Amino acid sequence: MRCIISRRNMATTTIIYAALTVGVTGMVAAVILYFVSKVFYVEEDPRIDLVQDCLPNANCGGCGFAGCRAMAEAIVTTNDLNVAYCPGSDLEKIAEIMSLNAVAHEPQVSVVRCNGTCENAPARSFYDSALTCAFANTLFAGEKACPYGCLGCGDCVSACQFDAIKIDPATHLPVVDDGLCVGCKACANACPRNVIEIRDKGKNGRRVFVACHNNEKGAVAKKHCAVACIGCGKCARVCPFEAITIDNSLAYIDYKKCKACRKCVDECPSGAILTANFPPKKAVVVEKEEVVAEA
């Protein structure tokens, strides 16, 4: 019986000693740390944290800095809002924090300039190697045989930090979700063929664009894709705002000049010009008249 008690005592004292040792060490360390932190205090602008909170914190690198923190530091240290632009950021709030004037930036969105769906551009070969566009692009012109079009392997999807771009399983083409896309350019940088264009979102997200990126001559381009731009120039002739240029057998609509009248859409013989976010047909007529009247 005695034996057990003494053992118990021993156990208690051990715990007490241990707790005391750890506790005292901790307190001594805390005191040292306190003084050290006072002596070696790094003064950091508190605005960096505030600015960082206004950034998306996806660390996509689209702005050219290593991450959102680096961009926030750059803005605060240079005291300049133009040092980098992040379309996903709350620019007005940053301007408020920095007490600077925000330059209005048009909201941007990424647009896939290829409409080579499985039906429009049937596959001529079958690719079953590593599923990355970067590699497929070095190997061959693509399953659809168009050397300019989308390869459909989804490098843009894996580059997007905002979950805004997905490959449509039916068409094998990427689809951009307007609501989620911030126009950070990560997908455009990942695309080895420059199929993706970053452009202004436009009024109500309405936009007209040439969904083709093929520089081949019309007859050649049409061979592998039914909706290829053949560079005929009909759209450029019909455009009242001179927004369309033809270069290297390919039409390009300047989104800054385009007023979204959609005359070119009806004119295009191969259906290469697509529109987005327009209300259904009936409302179209009304808007068209308006535009014409303006012109």
Added chain:
Amino acid sequence: MENENIIEIEHKLEDSIKFVKGMKRKTFSMGGVHPDGNKFAHSAPVETFPLPDEAVVYMTQHLGSPATPVVKKGDKVKVGQLIGKAESFVCANIHAPVSGVVTKVDTARDITGYHRPAIFIKREGDEWDESIDTSLDIIRDIKLKTKEEIIERIKDRGVVGLGGACFPTHIKYMLKPDQKCDVLIVNAAECEPYISTDNRVIIERCEQCMIGIEIALIASGAPKAIIGIEANKPQAIKMLVETAKRYPNIEVQPLNIKYPQGAEKQLIKAITGRSVPNGGLPIAVGCIVNNITTMYAIYLAVQKNKPIVQTYTTVSGRSLPEEQCKNYRLRIGTPILDVLNSVGIPDDTGKIISGGPMMGKAISNLEAYTAKGMSSLLFMNDEESARKEAQPCLRCGKCVSVCPMGLEPYMLHTFTDLKRWDDAESYGIMNCIECGSCSFICPSNRPILDMIRVGKAKVGGIIRARAVKQ
């Protein structure tokens, strides 16, 4: 010229095998795999393919920048006339493969489906340039005496390495003052399965190859040449050994059958035991390596003034009946479909490969044209051509054990997957010779080489950008 009578002095196969068995063989030490040889076309004599009605000649038939076209629409050209001029350092001249009228100077899609600058020639007859000797006589006295003259001629005649990479040959011989070549290695390993053109060239043009090597010896300044040849070509070995008796500077070295024996660095290791430093060229260890068919091309260029206007191509594959496996001598610019149709495309063909099953490329655009160094067209059957589903990596280490460069392919694959380019670089991704042994051996069917190629392209870009900055 084209109707050369094939001088069949082939030795009996059994005799040759016995002969080769008695010889000492060498090989490289690290890694390597043993794919089935499948040399179906080994004993098929080279046939001359009919001239095409229209030849399309790419300006990018070699490593480096494209040649600049020097003819225009409507020009009449003769066979062997210069049509594409090399204007940068890593580039090779291109000559008209057929006589006729230039119909277009434009772009044409090559086997990858991409557009390449090309010259379209409509054939009329077969008229050769006057300066070219088209007779079959073997000229033994070397016509050009000095090193400079020979290199200039090789450059002028557009000779490129015909082993597959098509590197302009003259650059290999232009040594810096501090570089010295003490052994010329002639690559006749032909370690890729199916391909048999080197074998046929040796058997049918052995003497010419030897003279070509003698010329290359003058150009390189090396005292001796060693021909490395894998032991699966007994007849060729016996012929080389017997012919080499008359050429004291040339040695024949049989090699064990192992892939990638024909890779430059591995061949040097096998024959001389020297290791080429990382990122270095063979000349760093005093070697120049050239393919045996290139030697024949050098012979033609120097002795006959004949440029490369034709290519030797093996048409073979498992989906093709064995009697249809052939070796062709065809003009550059012949439509690939013509060649394929000449043997007939079997129904079960799933893939057609240009240039060997291990390193070659699947042809995605059949409406392309032959080019320099297109050493084979292989018909793969459906079963062979489909990839098996990739499974997770087992960490079995097989890829490490077969890598002839001593790399860790599974790590390089992972680093590329994770975009850890700095790690990929420190693990030596740039030393990969892309032989494909890792993908071949992987029990999980992982596309290791594919990913390494992605990583290599990316890391190469980073290294170049860094060099520019500095």
